[in-house]
Amino acid sequence: MVYDLLLAPFADYDFMRRALVGTFALALGAGPVGVFLMLRRMALMGDAMAHAILPGAAVGFVVAGLNLWALTIGGLIAGLVVALVAGLVARVTKLKEDASLAAMFLLSLAVGVTIISARGSNIDLLHFLFGNVLALDDPTLLLIAGSASVSLVMLALIWRPLVLECVDPGFLRSVSVAGAPAHAAFLALVVLNLVAGFQALGTLLAVGLMMVPAVAARFWARDISMLVIVAVLSAVVCGYFGLLLSFHTGTAAGPSIILMTGVFYVASILFGQGGLLRQLFPGRHLEA
Amino acid sequence: MTRRAVLRAAVLATLSWPLLSWPVLAQDKPAARIKVVATFSILDDLVRNVGGERVESTALVHPNTDAHVFSPSPADAKTLKAAQVVVTNGLGFEGWIDRLVRSSGARARLIVASTGVQPRKTSGHGHDHDDDADPHAWQSVANAKIYVANIRDGLIAADPAGKAAYQANADAYLRKLGELEAEIRMRLAAIPADRRRIITNHDAFGYFGDAYGVTFIAPRGLSTEADVSARDIARIIAQVRKEKITALFLENVADPRLLERIAKETGARIGGTLYSDALTDGKGPAPSYIEMMRHNAGELAAALTH
Numbered sequence: 001m002v003y004d005l006l007l008a009p010f011a012d013y014d015f016m017r018r019a020l021v022g023t024f025a026l027a028l029g030a031g032p033v034g035v036f037l038m039l040r041r042m043a044l045m046g047d048a049m050a051h052a053i054l055p056g057a058a059v060g061f062v063v064a065g066l067n068l069w070a071l072t073i074g075g076l077i078a079g080l081v082v083a084l085v086a087g088l089v090a091r092v093t094k095l096k097e098d099a100s101l102a103a104m105f106l107l108s109l110a111v112g113v114t115i116i117s118a119r120g121s122n123i124d125l126l127h128f129l130f131g132n133v134l135a136l137d138d139p140t141l142l143l144i145a146g147s148a149s150v151s152l153v154m155l156a157l158i159w160r161p162l163v164l165e166c167v168d169p170g171f172l173r174s175v176s177v178a179g180a181p182a183h184a185a186f187l188a189l190v191v192l193n194l195v196a197g198f199q200a201l202g203t204l205l206a207v208g209l210m211m212v213p214a215v216a217a218r219f220w221a222r223d224i225s226m227l228v229i230v231a232v233l234s235a236v237v238c239g240y241f242g243l244l245l246s247f248h249t250g251t252a253a254g255p256s257i258i259l260m261t262g263v264f265y266v267a268s269i270l271f272g273q274g275g276l277l278r279q280l281f282p283g284r285h286l287e288a
Numbered sequence: 289m290t291r292r293a294v295l296r297a298a299v300l301a302t303l304s305w306p307l308l309s310w311p312v313l314a315q316d317k318p319a320a321r322i323k324v325v326a327t328f329s330i331l332d333d334l335v336r337n338v339g340g341e342r343v344e345s346t347a348l349v350h351p352n353t354d355a356h357v358f359s360p361s362p363a364d365a366k367t368l369k370a371a372q373v374v375v376t377n378g379l380g381f382e383g384w385i386d387r388l389v390r391s392s393g394a395r396a397r398l399i400v401a402s403t404g405v406q407p408r409k410t411s412g413h414g415h416d417h418d419d420d421a422d423p424h425a426w427q428s429v430a431n432a433k434i435y436v437a438n439i440r441d442g443l444i445a446a447d448p449a450g451k452a453a454y455q456a457n458a459d460a461y462l463r464k465l466g467e468l469e470a471e472i473r474m475r476l477a478a479i480p481a482d483r484r485r486i487i488t489n490h491d492a493f494g495y496f497g498d499a500y501g502v503t504f505i506a507p508r509g510l511s512t513e514a515d516v517s518a519r520d521i522a523r524i525i526a527q528v529r530k531e532k533i534t535a536l537f538l539e540n541v542a543d544p545r546l547l548e549r550i551a552k553e554t555g556a557r558i559g560g561t562l563y564s565d566a567l568t569d570g571k572g573p574a575p576s577y578i579e580m581m582r583h584n585a586g587e588l589a590a591a592l593t594h
Contacts, residue, residue: 009518009522012522013521013522013525013553014549014552014553015518015521015525015549015550015553016518016522018549019518066544132516132545132546134516134518134546134549135545135546135548135549136545136549137545137548137549140545243518246517246518247517247518247519247522248519249517249519250520251517252517253516253517253518256517
């Protein structure tokens with residue numbers, strides 16, 4: 001019974017195992033990136049960047065069809081260009097970075113959808129916006145795993161400046177010149193993880209696995225290392241239960257995964273440290 | 289009525305006589321061909337083959353367009369009104385045709401091409417036709433021969449002067465259809481009977497399956513519109529394994545990688561594009577009925593023989 005419910009789907013079906021492995025790899029890469037985005041008050045920027053990928057991937061699609069490398073390279077280029085241009089606009093004009101990003105991402109979304117609709121069908125468009133976590137072939141899985149590996153190594157390299165910049169950017173500037181390169185490398189990591197997530201979850205949901213667990217982790221951990229661990233673990237668990245939900249009830253697979261992270265988020269708001277219940281009933285915490 | 293008016297009428301009648309009797313003159317004048325409207329491209333192709341030079345045939349539903357979702361426009365009503373012969377499939381395929389013929393005020397002779405075909409019941413999914421008969425009778429070449437005979441007889445009735453030409457054209461075309469049928473039978477007979485099992489979301493191949501011994505099974509719970517769930521995929525895979533399916537012809541379902549995944553996991557082959565309700569234009573692989581049937585048989589045979 002328990003076996004049928006929790007393990008049989010993965011034991012019987014190869015596509016379920018692949019979806020699970022893909023989700024785990026995504027969680028490993030995107031979790032830490034999401035935590036840093038949140039700590040640097042750039043939580044919404046992830047969303048903007050995810051939309052920025054769309055026109056690049058769309059151009060790749062027009063040139064080479066649903067080719068993994070065309071989509072990936074197109075998405076990477078578009079994401080990096082939008083990040084650079086948004087930063088540049090903020091620096092040389094009076095717009096703030098978030099304002100220029102908001103404009104850029106709406107434009108990207110419109111351009112992307114236009115390009116895809118001109119060439120492909122509605123199904124293609126849905127594929128771009130929501131991805132397909134159930135259709136992970138070998139190259140796609142390798143891409144996602146590769147992106148996660150690169151992310152983890154890069155994060156280890158720029159960990160110190162990143163943490164310092166979250167805590168005390170002024171101090172970082174005074175003792176080191178690593179701030180700017182670390183920031184650039186970090187933005188590149190955001191784009192990389194979003195492009196990897198895009199293959200499985202689409203541009204609209206890729207950012208979900210990155211941000212929601214990270215935000216929810218805030219209710220369970222204080223220092224950055226613990227935040228990262230909680231974010232990654234919860235993303236892994238949510239991916240697992242999301243796939244099970246889709247398998248047993250027939251809900252769309254990608255959205256189910258993000259839905260599970262949403263459940264975790266609501267639970268965190270209610271039961272986490274500093275959550276609503278702890279604030280309403282502070283005594284019970286001490287008694288327990 | 290004055291004498292003058294009578295005289296005028298007589299002159300008019302005399303002058304218009306050639307116009308009224310134009311079928312007789314049609315042999316000399318190629319411009320005065322019989323205007324035939326066929327409801328969709330496959331019928332149009334059959335009509336052209338039987339009518340040859342003597343008819344000018346147009347299809348209401350153009351190539352590459354699905355007759356199921358066709359919505360007639362005012363221009364179509366105009367085409368119909370000008371028609372002398374209208375050819376329909378019947379069997380409930382053109383739910384819209386009766387209304388269109390009536391509202392266009394057409395006085396054309398109606399040929400129902402499927403008259404005399406032994407109708408088969410639909411497998412009961414997807415179709416919102418009035419009755420239960422499966423309308424896709426042309427998917428068996430034997431039925432297409434009945435279509436051709438009906439069209440020939442209808443054209444002769446509408447244009448008796450062309451009887452010899454229609455009979456000669458029909459005989460030549462029927463011979464080609466006979467060759468086509470033998471070819472399809474031969475290609476599929478080369479595959480062991482228990483391997484001829486296919487899952488497809490086309491619902492148009494019932495007659496083809498009956499005629500040539502191929503079992504077509506509808507996929508369970510896979511729609512072209514919604515985002516796919518893990519349960520949908522698991523069901524298809526379970527179905528393929530249980531019913532020992534050899535090939536899958538699934539069109540417009542999610543993305544090709546998903547189909548590849550199903551194929552890898554089950555060992556079934558993913559087939560190419562089949563044409564059922566409409567011909568393609570000249571550039572496509574199915575610009576005529578014969579080429580369409582040959583293409584479909586080729587795709588099926590290729591997918592069934594690994």
